Amino acid sequence: MGETAEANERIVCAILAEQVAALRERMDSTATFELLWRTSALLSWLSGLLGDVSAQSAHAASVNASHPNPVLEREREEAITEIAEIRRALDDLAFLQAQRHDFAKQIADCVVIALERMAVAEMPAGTSFSSADLAALYVSADQRKLHDDVIHRLGL
Amino acid sequence: MPTILVLDDSATMVMSLSHILKGAGYDVETGMNGREGITKLTDGIKPAVILTDLNMPELDGIGFIKEARKIASTRFTPIIVLTTESGGRKRDEARAAGASGWLTKPAEPNQLLSVVKQLCPTR
Numbered sequence: 278m279g280e281t282a283e284a285n286e287r288i289v290c291a292i293l294a295e296q297v298a299a300l301r302e303r304m305d306s307t308a309t310f311e312l313l314w315r316t317s318a319l320l321s322w323l324s325g326l327l328g329d330v331s332a333q334s335a336h337a338a339s340v341n342a343s344h345p346n347p348v349l350e351r352e353r354e355e356a357i358t359e360i361a362e363i364r365r366a367l368d369d370l371a372f373l374q375a376q377r378h379d380f381a382k383q384i385a386d387c388v389v390i391a392l393e394r395m396a397v398a399e400m401p402a403g404t405s406f407s408s409a410d411l412a413a414l415y416v417s418a419d420q421r422k423l424h425d426d427v428i429h430r431l432g433l
Numbered sequence: 434m435p436t437i438l439v440l441d442d443s444a445t446m447v448m449s450l451s452h453i454l455k456g457a458g459y460d461v462e463t464g465m466n467g468r469e470g471i472t473k474l475t476d477g478i479k480p481a482v483i484l485t486d487l488n489m490p491e492l493d494g495i496g497f498i499k500e501a502r503k504i505a506s507t508r509f510t511p512i513i514v515l516t517t518e519s520g521g522r523k524r525d526e527a528r529a530a531g532a533s534g535w536l537t538k539p540a541e542p543n544q545l546l547s548v549v550k551q552l553c554p555t556r
Contacts, residue, residue: 310445314452321456368453369542375449376539380517382443383488416488417517 284397291396294389301385306378313371320364324357380417387414408433435481435553436460440470440497441515442489450484450515453542458555466490467497474504481553483507484545487516487523495530502531511552515540 331345331353338345391414395406408428415421437459439450444465451461462478464470466489474480483501487494494514501507511533518524519537527535534548 307445307448310448314448317452317456368456372449372453372542372545373539375443375445379441379443379446380538383517418519419517421520 287395287397290392294392294396297385297392298389301382301389304378304382304385306374310371310375313367313374317364317367317371320360320367324360324364327353327357327360380419383416384420387411387416387420390414434458434460435555436462436478437549437553438462438464438470438473438478438480438483440464440467440484440489440494441486442466443486446486450545453545454549457546457550459549459553467492467494467500470497471500471504474501474507479506480510482549483510483512484515484549485512487514487518487527495526498527498530498532513548513552515545 331350334349335345391406391411394410408424412421412424415424437454439447439454439461440463441447441450442465447463447465451463454461459481462473462480464473467485468491470483470485471492485494485497489497492500494516498512498514501510501512512531513534513536514524514527514532515536515538516523517538524535533552536545536548
């Protein structure tokens with residue numbers, strides 16, 4: 278490869294590194310997660326509140342020698358069950374999404390580091406960045422498997 | 434309430450783990466890397482279980498485990514590695530450093546809680 282072509286490729290790598298880094302910053306979903314957790318905490322609080330209200334109405338009924346409304350009692354129980362299910366689903370969703378989000382950021386980090394090393398400022402002319410150098414940056418078995426699949430597909 | 438020390442360089446993961454563990458009745462202390470974890474331990478935090486990521490800046494998970502095992506109060510504390518790494522080599526490295534268990538991300542909340550509860554029941 279001619280020196281000019283090599284220099285151009287390194288400039289492209291430098292620009293791509295900046296673009297992926299910018300994209301990584303835009304992947305911030307903290308506000309979404311906070312809303313999920315707040316909703317989950319609110320549901321937990323509402324569930325407890327429903328239990329307290331029910332206990333209080335049962336107590337008031339016993340003092341007044343009357344009976345709590347059976348329809349309201351049944352609906353309260355159904356609501357508490359539904360709240361518990363939704364809360365569990367929200368917690369599961371938030372936890373799994375947080376892990377996927379973290380993994381995506383780690384892959385973006387890996388791409389940025391690789392591109393930076395291939396770029397103008399990091400690489401002296403005449404040196405190269407090999408697939409083994411790239412593999413050394415991986416943080417998961419999934420990345421290594423993908424790497425091996427590509428190498429295999431390209432017959433390298 | 435028993436305390437769980439959570440170490441991860443992802444703020445989202447730290448918040449998510451804290452939410453799950455607090456919901457299950459644990460106190461949670463957090464750090465963004467192994468160095469912060471060691472500082473917490475030397476400051477006197479006595480966690481019942483430690484959850485740590487592997488790939489962290491300053492001091493990674495393996496380095497943290499090695500240093501934590503040198504501190505008398507955490508020599509035998511269960512340390513669970515929670516990481517995207519599922520490779521045998523990393524796992525062997527963590528075990529040799531003193532890790533007690535391993536969970537590969539993405540893990541289910543129930544999976545995480547079941548491991549933590551086995552090591553440290555809340556009541």
